[in-house]
Amino acid sequence: MTSTLIKYNVILIVLCIGITLIHNSSEAIVKKDVILYYNHLSPQCRSVLLTLGAFDLEITLIPIDLLNGEQLPEKLREINSLHTVPVLEDGDFVLSESNAIIVYLVQQYGGSDHSLYPKDLKIQAQVNQILNFESRTLYPAIKNLYMNIHFIII
Numbered sequence: 001m002t003s004t005l006i007k008y009n010v011i012l013i014v015l016c017i018g019i020t021l022i023h024n025s026s027e028a029i030v031k032k033d034v035i036l037y038y039n040h041l042s043p044q045c046r047s048v049l050l051t052l053g054a055f056d057l058e059i060t061l062i063p064i065d066l067l068n069g070e071q072l073p074e075k076l077r078e079i080n081s082l083h084t085v086p087v088l089e090d091g092d093f094v095l096s097e098s099n100a101i102i103v104y105l106v107q108q109y110g111g112s113d114h115s116l117y118p119k120d121l122k123i124q125a126q127v128n129q130i131l132n133f134e135s136r137t138l139y140p141a142i143k144n145l146y147m148n149i150h151f152i153i154i
Protein backbone atom coordinates (compact mmCIF):
# COMPACT_ATOMS: atom_id res chain seq x y z
CA MET A 1 0.00 0.00 0.00
CA THR A 2 2.73 2.46 1.04
CA SER A 3 4.93 1.71 -1.97
CA THR A 4 1.93 2.05 -4.34
CA LEU A 5 1.13 5.47 -2.85
CA ILE A 6 4.73 6.58 -3.18
CA LYS A 7 4.71 5.42 -6.84
CA TYR A 8 1.48 7.36 -7.53
CA ASN A 9 2.94 10.43 -5.86
CA VAL A 10 6.17 10.24 -7.90
CA ILE A 11 4.17 9.79 -11.14
CA LEU A 12 2.03 12.83 -10.27
CA ILE A 13 5.05 15.02 -9.49
CA VAL A 14 6.87 13.95 -12.70
CA LEU A 15 3.70 14.68 -14.73
CA CYS A 16 3.33 18.13 -13.12
CA ILE A 17 6.98 19.03 -13.75
CA GLY A 18 6.77 17.73 -17.34
CA ILE A 19 3.62 19.72 -18.13
CA THR A 20 5.14 22.85 -16.55
CA LEU A 21 8.36 22.51 -18.60
CA ILE A 22 6.51 21.89 -21.88
CA HIS A 23 4.23 24.89 -21.44
CA ASN A 24 6.73 27.36 -20.00
CA SER A 25 8.05 28.24 -23.44
CA SER A 26 4.94 30.35 -24.27
CA GLU A 27 4.44 34.08 -23.51
CA ALA A 28 2.86 35.12 -20.21
CA ILE A 29 -0.82 36.07 -20.08
CA VAL A 30 -1.28 38.80 -17.43
CA LYS A 31 -4.62 39.11 -15.58
CA LYS A 32 -3.87 41.03 -12.41
CA ASP A 33 -7.58 41.58 -11.63
CA VAL A 34 -7.97 37.84 -11.08
CA ILE A 35 -7.02 36.96 -7.48
CA LEU A 36 -5.99 33.66 -5.94
CA TYR A 37 -6.04 33.32 -2.15
CA TYR A 38 -3.66 30.51 -1.31
CA ASN A 39 -1.34 28.95 1.23
CA HIS A 40 2.00 27.65 0.00
CA LEU A 41 1.82 24.53 2.23
CA SER A 42 -1.50 23.41 0.79
CA PRO A 43 -1.25 20.69 -1.89
CA GLN A 44 -4.53 21.92 -3.40
CA CYS A 45 -3.12 25.44 -3.72
CA ARG A 46 0.08 24.04 -5.19
CA SER A 47 -1.88 22.29 -7.93
CA VAL A 48 -3.52 25.61 -8.88
CA LEU A 49 -0.10 27.33 -8.85
CA LEU A 50 1.33 24.55 -11.06
CA THR A 51 -1.53 25.07 -13.50
CA LEU A 52 -0.83 28.82 -13.61
CA GLY A 53 2.80 28.00 -14.40
CA ALA A 54 1.81 25.45 -17.01
CA PHE A 55 0.22 28.02 -19.31
CA ASP A 56 2.07 31.03 -17.97
CA LEU A 57 -0.90 32.90 -16.55
CA GLU A 58 0.04 35.72 -14.16
CA ILE A 59 -2.67 36.67 -11.68
CA THR A 60 -2.59 38.37 -8.27
CA LEU A 61 -1.57 35.94 -5.53
CA ILE A 62 -2.63 36.66 -1.95
CA PRO A 63 -1.06 34.37 0.66
CA ILE A 64 -3.25 33.32 3.60
CA ASP A 65 -1.29 32.19 6.67
CA LEU A 66 -3.58 29.41 7.90
CA LEU A 67 -1.02 28.18 10.47
CA ASN A 68 -1.23 31.51 12.27
CA GLY A 69 -5.01 31.60 12.07
CA GLU A 70 -5.17 34.13 9.27
CA GLN A 71 -8.65 34.06 7.81
CA LEU A 72 -10.02 34.62 4.37
CA PRO A 73 -11.46 38.11 3.85
CA GLU A 74 -15.00 38.28 5.27
CA LYS A 75 -16.72 38.57 1.90
CA LEU A 76 -15.02 35.33 0.79
CA ARG A 77 -15.91 33.56 4.03
CA GLU A 78 -19.56 34.36 3.37
CA ILE A 79 -19.35 32.78 -0.06
CA ASN A 80 -16.99 29.91 0.72
CA SER A 81 -18.73 28.41 3.74
CA LEU A 82 -15.87 25.93 4.27
CA HIS A 83 -13.41 28.85 4.71
CA THR A 84 -10.74 26.93 2.81
CA VAL A 85 -8.06 27.88 0.30
CA PRO A 86 -7.59 27.94 -2.61
CA VAL A 87 -10.24 30.50 -3.52
CA LEU A 88 -10.30 32.33 -6.83
CA GLU A 89 -11.91 35.73 -7.30
CA ASP A 90 -12.55 36.86 -10.86
CA GLY A 91 -14.64 40.02 -10.60
CA ASP A 92 -18.00 39.05 -9.07
CA PHE A 93 -17.27 35.40 -9.68
CA VAL A 94 -15.82 33.47 -6.73
CA LEU A 95 -14.77 29.83 -6.95
CA SER A 96 -13.42 27.38 -4.39
CA GLU A 97 -12.27 23.75 -4.86
CA SER A 98 -8.88 23.44 -6.49
CA ASN A 99 -9.88 21.16 -9.35
CA ALA A 100 -12.82 23.39 -10.30
CA ILE A 101 -10.45 26.38 -10.21
CA ILE A 102 -7.92 24.59 -12.42
CA VAL A 103 -10.50 23.71 -15.09
CA TYR A 104 -11.97 27.23 -14.97
CA LEU A 105 -8.59 28.95 -15.38
CA VAL A 106 -7.57 26.76 -18.29
CA GLN A 107 -10.90 27.17 -20.08
CA GLN A 108 -11.26 30.89 -19.39
CA TYR A 109 -7.69 32.02 -19.94
CA GLY A 110 -6.03 29.20 -21.87
CA GLY A 111 -6.65 30.97 -25.21
CA SER A 112 -6.29 28.83 -28.28
CA ASP A 113 -4.09 26.30 -26.50
CA HIS A 114 -6.43 23.49 -25.51
CA SER A 115 -3.71 20.98 -24.71
CA LEU A 116 -4.27 21.09 -20.93
CA TYR A 117 -8.03 20.46 -21.24
CA PRO A 118 -8.68 19.24 -24.78
CA LYS A 119 -12.09 19.86 -26.38
CA ASP A 120 -12.48 16.17 -27.28
CA LEU A 121 -15.07 14.95 -24.76
CA LYS A 122 -13.41 11.58 -24.26
CA ILE A 123 -10.01 13.13 -23.52
CA GLN A 124 -11.72 15.70 -21.27
CA ALA A 125 -13.40 12.83 -19.43
CA GLN A 126 -9.98 11.25 -18.92
CA VAL A 127 -8.63 14.53 -17.50
CA ASN A 128 -11.67 14.65 -15.18
CA GLN A 129 -10.97 11.05 -14.24
CA ILE A 130 -7.45 11.97 -13.07
CA LEU A 131 -8.68 15.10 -11.25
CA ASN A 132 -11.32 13.00 -9.46
CA PHE A 133 -8.83 10.24 -8.72
CA GLU A 134 -6.56 12.85 -7.14
CA SER A 135 -9.27 14.40 -4.96
CA ARG A 136 -11.30 11.27 -4.08
CA THR A 137 -8.62 8.57 -3.85
CA LEU A 138 -5.00 9.71 -3.97
CA TYR A 139 -5.06 12.76 -1.69
CA PRO A 140 -7.25 11.20 1.07
CA ALA A 141 -4.97 8.12 1.08
CA ILE A 142 -1.78 10.22 1.28
CA LYS A 143 -3.30 12.45 3.98
CA ASN A 144 -4.34 9.39 5.97
CA LEU A 145 -0.85 7.90 5.63
CA TYR A 146 0.78 11.19 6.62
CA MET A 147 -1.49 11.58 9.67
CA ASN A 148 -0.65 8.04 10.83
CA ILE A 149 3.10 8.66 10.50
CA HIS A 150 2.75 12.12 12.08
CA PHE A 151 0.97 10.76 15.16
CA ILE A 152 3.39 7.81 15.50
CA ILE A 153 6.36 10.22 15.49
CA ILE A 154 4.78 12.77 17.87
Ligand SMILES: N[C@@H](CCC(=O)N[C@@H](CS)C(=O)NCC(=O)O)C(=O)O
Pocket (backbone or CB within 6 Å): 039, 041, 042, 043, 044, 045, 066, 082, 083, 084, 085, 086, 096, 097, 098, 099, 135
Ligand atom coordinates in the same frame (compact mmCIF):
# COMPACT_ATOMS: atom_id res chain seq x y z
N1 LIG B 1 -11.30 20.07 -1.55
C1 LIG B 1 -10.69 21.36 -1.33
C2 LIG B 1 -9.83 21.26 -0.08
C3 LIG B 1 -9.39 22.63 0.39
C4 LIG B 1 -8.73 22.54 1.74
O1 LIG B 1 -9.03 21.65 2.54
N2 LIG B 1 -7.83 23.49 2.00
C5 LIG B 1 -7.15 23.52 3.28
C6 LIG B 1 -5.66 23.73 3.06
S1 LIG B 1 -4.97 22.28 2.30
C7 LIG B 1 -7.65 24.68 4.10
O2 LIG B 1 -7.90 25.75 3.59
N3 LIG B 1 -7.80 24.47 5.41
C8 LIG B 1 -8.21 25.54 6.30
C9 LIG B 1 -9.33 25.15 7.19
O3 LIG B 1 -9.86 24.04 7.04
O4 LIG B 1 -9.69 25.98 8.03
C10 LIG B 1 -9.89 21.78 -2.57
O5 LIG B 1 -9.53 20.91 -3.37
O6 LIG B 1 -9.65 22.98 -2.77
